[in-house]
Amino acid sequence: MTAPPPPSAPRRPRTPDRPGHHGVSAGHFIGAYGLLALTALLVLIFSLTLPRTFPTLDTLDSILSTQSIPAVLALAAMVPIVAGAFDLSIGYGLGLAHVMVLYLVVEAEWPWPLACLAVIVGGLVVGVLNGVIVEFGRIDSFIATLGTGSMMFAVTGWITDGGRIVPGPGGLPPAFTDLYTSTFLGLPVPAFYVLVLAVALWLVLERLPIGRCLYVVGSNPRAADLVGIPVRKYTVCAFAASGLIVGFAGVLLAAQQQIGNPSVGLDYLLPAFVGALLGSTAIKPGRPNAPGTLVAVAVLAVGLTGIAQMGAEFWTVPLFHGGTLLLAVGLAGYAARRRVHTGVFAARDAPDGTSEPPPAPPPGGTP
Structure with a gap:
């Protein structure tokens, strides 16, 4: 008699949560690029609805020009979020900088x-001060930056005496106003500022150790401290980068407005956080990232432009921003929880190259 063959080892079941399977890949692809697809869908809808006004070069120039400052400020808000903090002073800082x-x-x-x-x-100095107050003063970033922002608003009112700064008959130097009004390759030059800034932040956060350490700090400060990452130092650096970018945004706003208005900066605060939080649901869901922030700003820009061209009332803008903010926070929390559940980690994203840092918790709590 022939001996029966040895029993084969049981096969490991193929579960959808294991990396590399089609279920995870498809779900991750939809999560990463769904917001980009939504942008394209909105463009198509508004182009069909408003064929004479929306799909034009004038509309494209208007979006690239008017949304450059909100995009820069959204990138400024994103950096502290990477480190697990919030900088509510960016709107006040923008107003003070341009004044x-x-x-x-x-x-x-x-x-x-x-x-x-x-x-x-x-702006850099103010950012450092914010970071020092948060980390060394042990004050929650919401409270600390709200307090420093209120103080900056007071300084803005003191400088302007509650009025506006209006240039004389000669106006501002043309070279200064050209920082915002000029074009390059047929497109508004502020759009290239945004692109360069986003690429720089992407390189720092995704390709350099400092950025990967920032993600670890934002995910679990205690664990980061245990492995030797100086949490306070990196948090202060995140606030410093945010303040630096806000200062640059203030220069652009001054070149755009050409009049010093002490209250104009607050109008940019909510759109900035909407873009930063909604951006954490795109490209790399569950993690604040520069490309995702740009996609989020694009969605907001296309939506607001289309709504305005359809003749919507003025109150639809804050309604749109408020609703989108709630949606962004909810989606960001879901993306972070899903990222933890699936356990899809890439070795190239870790500070030491061994495993990806844990994803940042959703805003306002832990996943």
């Missing part, structure tokens, strides 16, 4: 390049 530029150029008669440099450096 300071115009004050130095118009009232103090500084050369405009020196005024712009001083304001950008000032």
Whole structure:
């Protein structure tokens, strides 16, 4: 008699939660690029609904130009979120920065390049102070930055005496206003500022150790401290980068407005956080990231432009932003929880190259 063959080892069941299977790949693809697909869908819908006004070069130029400052500010808000903090002072800082530029150029008669440099450096200093207050003062970032933002708003009112800074009959230097009004390759130059800034942040956060450490700090500060990552240092660096970007946004806003308005910065606060939080649901769901932030800003820009061209009332803008913010927070939390559940990690994203840092918790709590 022939001996029966040895029993074969039981096969490991193929579960949809294991990396590399089609279920996870398809779900991850939809989560990563669904927001980008929504942008394309909105463009198609508004183009068919408004064929004479929406699908035009004028509309494209308007979106790229008017949404450049919200995009820059959304990127500024994103950096502290990566480190697990929130900077609510960015709107107040934007207002102070643009007023300071115009004050130095118009009232103090500084050369405009020196005024712009001083304001950008000032933004960096304010960011460092925010980080120091949060980390060394042990104050929650919501409360700390709300307090410093209120103080910046007071400084803005003191500088302007509650009024506006209006240039004289000669106006502002043309080279200064060209920072916002000029074009490059047929497109508004502010769009290229946004692109360069997004690429720089992507390189720092995704390709350099400092960015990967920031993600670890934002995911679990205690674990980061246990493995030797200086949590306070990286958090202060995140706030410093945010302040630096806000200072640059203030320069752009001054070149756009050409009038110092002490209350204009607050209008950009909610759109900035909507873009930053909604961006954490795209490209790399569950993690704040620069490309996702740009996609989120694009969705908001296309939606608001289409709604405006359809003749919507003025109150639809805050309604749209508020509803989108709630949706963004909910989706960001879901994306973070799903990322933890599936356990899809990439070795190239870890600080030491061994495993990906844990995903950041959803805003307002842990997954």
